[in-house]
Amino acid sequence: MRRAFALAARLPAALILAVILALSGPAMAQVPAAPAVAPPGLAGKTVVLEASLTPPNPWLGQTAVYALTLYRSVAASGLSVTPPTFEGFDAAPLPGQEDGQLTAGNRRYVVSRVAYALTPKRAGRLHLGPPQGKLIGLPGTSAPVTVAGPALAAEVRPLPPPPDGFPDSGLVGGLELTAALAPAALAVGEQARLTVTLTGRGNLAEATLPPPPVPQGVLLRVLGHEDAFTPGPDGAAGRRLFHYALTATIPGRYTLPGLSVAVFDPVAEAWSLAAGPELTLVVAPGANPAASAAPPASPGRSSEAGDVAAGLTGWRRLVPLLAPKVATAVATPLACAPEAGAETLAVLPPGRRIALGPIRNGFVRLSTDDDMVGWVPRDMIVTILP
Secondary structure: OOOOOOOOOOOOOOOOOOEEEOOOOOOOOOOOOOOOOOOOOOOOOOEEEEEEEEOOOOEOOOOEEEEEEEEEOOOOOEEEEEOOOOOOEEEEEOOOOEEEEEEEOOEEEEEEEEEEEEEEOOOEEEEEOOOEEEEEOOOOOOOOEEEEOOOEEEEEEOOOOOOOOOOOOOEEEEEEEEEEEEOOEEEOOOEEEEEEEEEEEEOHHHOOOOOOOOOOOEEEEEEEEEEEEEOOOOOEEEEEEEEEEEEEOOOEEEEEOOOEEEEEEOOOOEEEEEEOOOEEEEEEOOOOHHHHHOOOOOOOHHHHHHHHHHHHHHHHHHOHHHOOOEEEOOOEEEEOOOOOOOOEEEEEOOOOEEEEEEEEOOEEEEEEOOOOEEEEEOOOOEEEOO
């Protein structure tokens, strides 16, 4: 006697997941024994589909387990079970399936259980519609038989206020924070990468961090994040890495304060702090000798330089041969497009010789003697060279 079993889980846009079973022979013959408790009212029924949510009142951001359990006492050539749409949740199927058997009312039942990790995205009452099961090839009938499971509702609790002085991070679970900087020593205009890592178990898939604090003289740019975690009944387990680019505009030794965030523990129902270490960045003068000779920026210099940049742009358009030579006065991020938030191509060190181009959307185009072209805000600071 042989029992063939197949499980397929799919994740379409609406998160309609299916469990498909293929059986041959008597329904009870080859199912391995496993402990199970019969639900009320099972005795005497052919097929019952049950649903449960644990815990039924999760905190916002806390993962709950939605389980579907099938009880069947007859053979079938095919059976499928479809859960409801998980509106208001981030959902992921949990690996594996539990199989067992039990006796209720002098009738033996095959028991199969699948589960999904649900993380609520908003507080309040979230509804989970009734799941549905369909049986094909039942003895004595050629028409499919459908059965519905119960509808549920999750009472999602909002997080309590975080500790004084800390914003509500939305982080839930057991999470730790670390940070690393590479390289830790560089020259003005060069770029270092700061990586801040959240590690542990919790709502890592929704985790965000505020920008790390940096001292004056250091520019920070967000590079994005990468993930290495798997879903579990208590939340995603693993880590999420946040990457940042750091560029110093002035030589010196900089101390980067450690980033601290509040994390809510749903078991202890209390906040704790996850804090990263202080880091040190050592910055040497740039390789361009003109960098050290470039005059420092002053409060009134920016608008004056904007007028110079605009004036020089006009000169280049009217009389290109008479356009004066200019250089950057401070480290200048060079964007790929004349728009806010555009990707930074490079950072020009102070004293870098440049040519000014046209103005567009409040940005001026720069070109260097090595054919590097990019855009900077119109109020850039430049120095006229003799």
